[in-house]
Amino acid sequence: MAYVGGKGNCFTRVIGAMPRHTVYIETHLGGGAVMRAKRPAPRQIGIDADERVIACWRERGAPCELVHGDAIAFLKQFQFTGGELVYADPPYPAEVRSGSYRYRHDYREEDHAELLELLASLSCHVLISGQPSRLYNEKLIAWRCMEFGSGGRRGGRRELLWANFSEPLTLHEPAKAGATFRDRERSKRRLSTIQRKVERMGAAERTLFVEWLAATYPGHVKRLENEIA
Structure with a gap:
């Protein structure tokens, strides 16, 4: 329209x-x-x-x-x-x-x-x-x-x-954040790289990674936990 x-x-x-x-x-x-x-x-x-x-x-x-x-x-x-x-x-x-x-x-x-x-x-x-x-x-x-x-x-x-x-x-839609299309594509590639690395981790290593996220970015993690709940 x-x-x-x-x-x-x-x-x-x-x-x-x-x-x-x-x-x-x-x-x-x-x-x-x-x-x-x-x-x-x-x-x-x-x-x-x-x-x-x-x-x-x-x-x-x-x-x-x-x-x-x-x-x-x-x-x-x-x-x-x-x-x-x-x-x-x-x-x-x-x-x-x-x-x-x-x-x-x-x-x-x-x-x-x-x-x-x-x-x-x-x-x-x-x-x-x-x-x-x-x-x-x-x-x-x-x-x-x-x-x-x-x-x-x-x-x-x-x-x-x-x-x-x-x-x-x-953000409501993090994938749409970014000043340009190139910025958004760059973020997608970085996320894909991180996801592959996390998937290859063992259970202990993955747990340490999650604990690090929670300790380093408590505001982000707490907000997401509340929204999921």
């Missing part, structure tokens, strides 16, 4: 930054490149104000609960418990658009401001996609910001991804 401002060229970078979560909420679903490509969470919710977008997702079989409505209103009434990840990819502010295109359900500057203030108040992990703009730079100045290019028919654009959390100990 092609969609203006969609993440079809950079969804891997967004997914690679996601921390572990049990509930995933995408506030402006649109074409849903991220939703379609990510590893599903136990509960997933996709929101969009455009009834045609929702209808298209229903026809194709959505991997999530669909909500036709306003993202701000939904977030205000949702009961957060802390295990959620909210990903917001709202319409680009008018000042950063390259053409005269308008979304069917567009945002005014006051809408952007209200959304950002609400997202900043949530008691869960939040990721926000966008392009450099005065309002976003001001409102999200204290957030961690990642920058990457997004290829496109017009030569690509500069994309920013803001996070209200520090780099997480455990």
Whole structure:
């Protein structure tokens, strides 16, 4: 599903930054490149104000609960418990658009401001996609910001991804982490090498290796143990 401002060229970078979560909420679903490509969470919710977008997702079989409505209103009434990840990819502010295109359900500057203030108040992990703009730079100045290019028919654009959390100990999809495809392939090769070495170990040697992991990276190991349990 092609969609203006969609993440079809950079969804891997967004997914690679996601921390572990049990509930995933995408506030402006649109074409849903991220939703379609990510590893599903136990509960997933996709929101969009455009009834045609929702209808298209229903026809194709959505991997999530669909909500036709306003993202701000939904977030205000949702009961957060802390295990959620909210990903917001709202319409680009008018000042950063390259053409005269308008979304069917567009945002005014006051809408952007209200959304950002609400997202900043949530008691869960939040990721926000966008392009450099005065309002976003001001409102999200204290957030961690990642920058990457997004290829496109017009030569690509500069994309920013803001996070209200520090780099997480455990990622939702570690295999998608990395700045480039080459980085991700390099990580896969290194992991494959380590796996082969561990498989060739005897029981005693493997036990020593696991004990070393637990002692050296206790945060990672404890977090994984809790999630498995």
